[in-house]
Amino acid sequence: MIPRTAETLVRELLSGFPIVTVTGPRQSGKTTLARAVMADRPYRSLEDPDVRALALDDPRGFLSQCPDGAVLDEIQRAPELFSYLQTHVDGDGRMGRFLLTGSQQFGLLSGISQSLAGRSAFVELLPLSHAELVEAGQAPPTLDAMLFTGGYPALYDRPVSPRQWFPAYVTAYVERDVRQLLQVQDLDAFQRFVRLCAGRSGQVLNLSSLAADCGITHNTAKAWISVLEASYVLFLLRPHHANFNKRLIKSPKLYFHDTGLLCWLLGVQTPEQLVVHPLRGQVFETYVISELRKAFLNRGEPPLFHFWRDSNGNEVDLLIEWAGGLMPVEIKSGQTLNRDFFTGLERWTALAGDMARSPTLIYGGEGEHQRKDVRVLGWERVGEVLSG
Numbered sequence: 001m002i003p004r005t006a007e008t009l010v011r012e013l014l015s016g017f018p019i020v021t022v023t024g025p026r027q028s029g030k031t032t033l034a035r036a037v038m039a040d041r042p043y044r045s046l047e048d049p050d051v052r053a054l055a056l057d058d059p060r061g062f063l064s065q066c067p068d069g070a071v072l073d074e075i076q077r078a079p080e081l082f083s084y085l086q087t088h089v090d091g092d093g094r095m096g097r098f099l100l101t102g103s104q105q106f107g108l109l110s111g112i113s114q115s116l117a118g119r120s121a122f123v124e125l126l127p128l129s130h131a132e133l134v135e136a137g138q139a140p141p142t143l144d145a146m147l148f149t150g151g152y153p154a155l156y157d158r159p160v161s162p163r164q165w166f167p168a169y170v171t172a173y174v175e176r177d178v179r180q181l182l183q184v185q186d187l188d189a190f191q192r193f194v195r196l197c198a199g200r201s202g203q204v205l206n207l208s209s210l211a212a213d214c215g216i217t218h219n220t221a222k223a224w225i226s227v228l229e230a231s232y233v234l235f236l237l238r239p240h241h242a243n244f245n246k247r248l249i250k251s252p253k254l255y256f257h258d259t260g261l262l263c264w265l266l267g268v269q270t271p272e273q274l275v276v277h278p279l280r281g282q283v284f285e286t287y288v289i290s291e292l293r294k295a296f297l298n299r300g301e302p303p304l305f306h307f308w309r310d311s312n313g314n315e316v317d318l319l320i321e322w323a324g325g326l327m328p329v330e331i332k333s334g335q336t337l338n339r340d341f342f343t344g345l346e347r348w349t350a351l352a353g354d355m356a357r358s359p360t361l362i363y364g365g366e367g368e369h370q371r372k373d374v375r376v377l378g379w380e381r382v383g384e385v386l387s388g
Contacts, residue, residue: 002136002153004033005298006125011037013300014096018089019120021075021100025232025257026173028127029153030101034071038099042070046077059084069097076102082115089119103177103231126232127151127258129294131383143364143379144271147283150260166264170194177231182223189216193224197234197254198265202282204309205236205254225254232257237289240306240319240326249309259287284333284379288362289318291382292329299386308348316348320385325357329385335365337376345374360385 006022010033013020022030035043042065046052055062055078063084075081089097100120128151133139138156140146149155149162152169178190193214200210211221228234236252256262262283263274274280289305296303304321308328318329328348332341341361349356359374362385366378377384 001032001036002029002128002132002138002156004029004125005129005132006123007033007037009298009300010034010099010123013121013123014099016095017119017121018092018095019085019098019100019116020096020123021102021116021120022123022125023102023232024125025127026103026177027152027154027169028125028232030103030125031071031073032153033125034073034099034101038069038071041068041099042066043073044070045073047074052078055081063088066098069094069099071099071101073101074103075100086115086119103173123300124297126290126294126297127260128153128156129291129298129383130380131295134380140271142271143284144274146379147259147274147280147287148263148268148271150258150263152258152260155260162260162264163269166261169261174228174231174233178224178227181227181230189214190224193221194228194233195265197225197228198256198262199279200254201234201256201262201279202285203253204249204251206251233261235293237305237307237318240308249311253307255286255289257290257293259283259290262286281333284364285317285331288329288331288379288382292318292320292385295383295386314344314347316344323357325355326352327357327360327385328352329360329362331362333364335363337363337365337369337371342371342374349373 010020010022014037022034024030044051044066046055059081072081085098130139130146133151133156140149152165154160154165155162174194175187175190193216196210196213207221207225208218211218214221229236234254234256236254238252239249266277266279268274268277274283277283293303293305306319307315307317308319309315316328317331320327320329328345330341330345332338334341341363345359345361349359361374361376362379362382363376364379366380368378368381368384369376
């Protein structure tokens with residue numbers, strides 16, 4: 001097992017809550033982390049039909065088998081357990097009893113908010129970060145190899161290539177989740193929709209255009225986006241609405257959580273292909289924002305991220321609410337610093353005034369530099385944004 005930064009956070013929360021719930025994409029390492037943290041407790045997977053049947057038919061009997069607590073994996077498969085868990089932990093009073101995992105936000109979060117409010121802390125575990133891979137000595141050697149492979153743990157603990165693993169992953173998990181949540185009949189249309197979303201990662205989301213290109217209705221596209229969000233395939237970045245006397249873009253931008261999955265959906269077959277790929281800049285932007293989300297979530301802090309773009313095309317890729325202000329982050333995939341890289345940051349900083357904190361440029365090169373008032377970080381040092 002590659003050590004996870006979030007393990008420290010999980011252990012801290014278990015000392016103050018009777019239940020900790022770890023959410024995130026399927027195959028992101030939730031089960032491995034949970035079993036490592038609670039190695040001395042029983043493990044029950046609600047994906048197992050026999051285990052699930054027992055939990056649903058006799059929930060009190062099921063929980064009585066775990067007097068000191070347990071790991072309950074994929075808990076959203078038995079949402080009826082939540083009310084019984086509430087009674088169980090309230091009557092006991094001990095902290096750190098149960099560690100729950102789940103991969104779908106719909107049933108999981110609604111069930112916990114109704115029955116376990118105040119009793120469960122939440123940790124979002126995304127695929128491996130570059131920093132975690134470096135620490136384990138398993139980081140891909142180049143930026144393009146990192147973008148192509150992504151961070152799913154299976155690609156680092158078994159001899160399987162991204163081209164072999166991602167097709168099975170999408171079929172076994174993503175499409176199955178869609179069937180469970182929406183009963184989608186036309187999987188061909190859904191597969192086309194996901195690939196069209198991949199081509200728009202890093203772009204402002206236009207649902208009408210996306211629906212038209214896929215041959216589905218606007219409402220269907222909206223529902224499918226919601227399912228892909230709930231299954232941790234993609235996320236939406238909302239615009240920042242501070243009034244700088246400009247008309248601002250109101251639609252969110254779309255990003256994938258993992259660039260390995262993104263590259264597979266784009267049809268990229270080797271890291272070398274990425275060097276000249278027309279969407280390389282968008283893939284790199286996706287990587288940086290995803291890495292920064294991991295850095296925040298692994299510390300137990302909500303990633304209060306936005307982007308800024310006005311109607312004249314002026315923009316900053318990322319605004320982070322930080323230290324009582326906003327940290328602007330510009331993202332460029334080029335390896336050579338260019339004067340144009342700084343234009344958006346300079347324009348936004350002039351408009352923002354005292355709101356601006358530590359303007360930062362992250363690019364496809366190496367090292368750390370200071371250029372006037374802008375901190376410049378190479379792609380391997382994305383996590384150092386938090387030290388600004």
